[in-house]
Amino acid sequence: MPMDYNDKKQIDKNYRFLQSLKYAINGGKIAFIEERNFRYHCVLGIFAVIVSIYFKISLGEWLWITFAIFQVLMMEMLNTIAENLVDMYTLRNYHPLGKKVKDMGATVVLLSSIFAMVVAAYIFIPKVWPIIQKIIS
Numbered sequence: 001m002p003m004d005y006n007d008k009k010q011i012d013k014n015y016r017f018l019q020s021l022k023y024a025i026n027g028g029k030i031a032f033i034e035e036r037n038f039r040y041h042c043v044l045g046i047f048a049v050i051v052s053i054y055f056k057i058s059l060g061e062w063l064w065i066t067f068a069i070f071q072v073l074m075m076e077m078l079n080t081i082a083e084n085l086v087d088m089y090t091l092r093n094y095h096p097l098g099k100k101v102k103d104m105g106a107t108v109v110l111l112s113s114i115f116a117m118v119v120a121a122y123i124f125i126p127k128v129w130p131i132i133q134k135i136i137s
């Protein structure tokens with residue numbers, strides 16, 4: 001299992017903020033290294049930020065785009081957590097509930113991606129459409 005087991009094997013509470021932050025960053029690193037979809041969504045998020053800067057979107061539009069990007073990453077992370085819990089519990093053997101959990105986790109990511117695409121369409125189609133019209137006329 002590709003995972004960092006070099007860390008000291010702590011199972012008690014984190015009492016310092018910096019310690020909690022270190023583990024939170026580590027979780028993100030693991031998701032980025034091990035989960036292809038998480039990496040895709042990071043790249044798409046960066047692309048959305050670049051396009052937003054290019055079109056000089058308004059503050060309100062920035063709030064929607066930021067929300068759309070972060071909710072996709074959070075749902076992707078929750079899906080990964082559910083997948084890992086199923087694998088840990090089933091030891092990668094078939095279980096009907098494991099199938100339910102994994103398939104529903106995938107649905108959560110799909111719904112959050114659709115939401116992000118709708119937000120992007122609302123914001124960018126009116127900005128891109130005049131450019132396309134200019135090109136074809």
Ligand SMILES: Nc1ncnc2c1ncn2[C@@H]1O[C@H](COP(=O)(O)OP(=O)(O)OP(=O)(O)O)[C@@H](O)[C@H]1O
Nearest residue numbers: 037083086090092093094095096098099102103106
């Ligand atoms: N332990 C299990 N028991 C039953 N069905 C499983 C189990 N593990 C996986 N499956 C089924 O196989 C599908 C693919 O499993 P997998 O763990 O590769 O999920 P995935 O969503 O493709 O993962 P990733 O997001 O990492 O690509 C699941 O959606 C589920 O239908």
